[in-house]
Amino acid sequence: MIFEGSEKKAEIIVGPNLNLLDISDDFWSQLVEKAQATILSTINNENIKAFLLSESSLFVWKDRMLIITCGQTTLIKAIDFFTDRFGKDVIKQLIFQRKNEYFSHMQHSTFADDVKLLENKFSGQALRFGNIDDHHNFIYFLDQEYAPSADDHTHELLMYEISCKAREILTNESVTKDEIRQLLKLDKILPGFELDDFVFNPYGYSLNAIKDDNYFTCHITPQEECPYISFETDINMKEIADVLIEAMEPISYDFIEFCPNQDGSCGLNLKKEDYIAKTQVESYLKCGYIMYFSHFYKVRPNRLKPYKLL
């Protein structure tokens, strides 16, 4: 069964006239439906609301929302729904990302289609980080200045072709939440976080975790055709990534970092022993962040065998 794990992602930052935490869950439920997803469960504290979705996650703070969706979702329509409700003047910055897909024929739109829709309302810039024939990441953001706070970092870690051992656990149809939490070593990497997770049938796992105003999210599609795991957080991922890469032993991974412009350069070096950095792309973006995209892979000494489809 093919499932496109590759995510679309939107972050919308609003001005002080709108407090997104005041908005009813019913609105977020409608917004998520526009993307062809549904809310499975919710956790929250005084700073953040975290919705676990049928396809990934939605996080809401006072001044921003972050929605991540995978599969055949239509995230662009959720952005449209938000803008129709609140108008575009409340939006200080809008950042829309799409990972390169491996089954783009299954998608309702391409990144270029989505950008065309966004440009009906906004004026933005669109970039591709990485060559078309290599792992890459598309980003769109409004062509207007924005000054992120000094602690506004985002880290994304995307794994491909995880180890047989990890895949065996994750594709066991009777695997439990606890077994997956143990595999991911969540007690070690997320001390003090409140967890909300879900095991899909027959395969798949999603996790939201929050603590103060920080979030961590993980989505697993272990299907043999295209095993993929994504992690995203606003806490420092350096040590966490070490633990996760060691646990999953991916054949390759991408690491994406956003840091505020005043930092000068993205600082995490996520190259692990046995891995080669194939691609590293970095640029200052007018929306106030430096974006860094990288792709690493494990060197294999021997010729591989082909994968049998029929």
Add this chain to the structure above:
Amino acid sequence: MIFEGSEKKAEIIVGPNLNLLDISDDFWSQLVEKAQATILSTINNENIKAFLLSESSLFVWKDRMLIITCGQTTLIKAIDFFTDRFGKDVIKQLIFQRKNEYFSHMQHSTFADDVKLLENKFSGQALRFGNIDDHHNFIYFLDQEYAPSADDHTHELLMYEISCKAREILTNESVTKDEIRQLLKLDKILPGFELDDFVFNPYGYSLNAIKDDNYFTCHITPQEECPYISFETDINMKEIADVLIEAMEPISYDFIEFCPNQDGSCGLNLKKEDYIAKTQVESYLKCGYIMYFSHFYKVRPNRLKPYKLL
């Protein structure tokens, strides 16, 4: 302008009761139209007929045909047309290949769709050489023994992201055949070959070359969004590849080799200085060949800049 250079390819080998050189050009013209391509020009000698197509090439020998098509062509329908005309009993072996695509949403079918159609008539095996998130190549062949002759080798060299210098020449809208022949050093690599080539408007170049029963073909789509050049031949490509890689300086290239099983292993080592072998997959196929797929890329010391889409 996006153009999917990635090719589909079919080779059909027939038994002694059918001489494909006796078949009228009108039949080949109809076959090519089924794939949504047209014949631009033809050259031939006593062993081989070579048709240059609006989307790549068709070669016909007494006992085999080889069709290569790119863009949004429907090659699978040409195979169907051949089988409908001559029946499946004349077919000793059928090999169908598809390169991984970067704009699969623009295609009329996927490799899996094509295999489903083939399986209505035939019984075959389907394999993928290379990981789904890496350069890869799909192959389908009939589940029946075939013994290729000792000199039956095929070499494919596929280049991505060629040098700025080469791209400048190839995207010059008034470039001539001679200028492209010089860039490719055809006098050096194809001595004694008869050439048939075409410069497309605004961009693109196709070449068929034949000598005795040997062929060489080249197809160039230099568009900035996704520059791609493919070469295929049944002559030894070792020295030719050196010349071509030096001329085009691609950021990365794939090399695919088919050799008869009795050779034991595919022998060409096409790793050039400054390039790393990221992927190497090799396997014996029941259709009598050993297939080798490899992907090489040039190491870049510095962080790249993103590609501006808007």
